[in-house]
Amino acid sequence: MPLFEYRCSACGHESEHLVLRPDERVVCPSCESPRLERLISRPAVSSEEGRRRASRAIRAKNRSTRRDQAEAEAARIRAHDDE
Numbered sequence: 001m002p003l004f005e006y007r008c009s010a011c012g013h014e015s016e017h018l019v020l021r022p023d024e025r026v027v028c029p030s031c032e033s034p035r036l037e038r039l040i041s042r043p044a045v046s047s048e049e050g051r052r053r054a055s056r057a058i059r060a061k062n063r064s065t066r067r068d069q070a071e072a073e074a075a076r077i078r079a080h081d082d083e
């Protein structure tokens with residue numbers, strides 16, 4: 001869900017908004033100012049750092065999958081030796 005955190009430039013109030021379109025206008029629920037800055041703590045995987053972090057996570061996941069397969073293979077060989 002495209003839920004983003006914003007901080008109001010006028011009064012500093014922080015709020016979450018569901019933004020379904022990139023051009024959707026959001027206003028501060030406290031003072032109704034449209035000058036909201038999006039905080040990057042939420043999904044915002046559009047940033048360069050977000051992409052780097054996501055690809056690192058994918059690589060780490062692939063590494064652990066390969067290790068699991070190696071362990072399964074080792075266990076299979078050990079089981080085979082017992083026969």
Ligand SMILES: [Zn+2]
Binds near residue numbers: 009
């Ligand atoms: Zn405000």
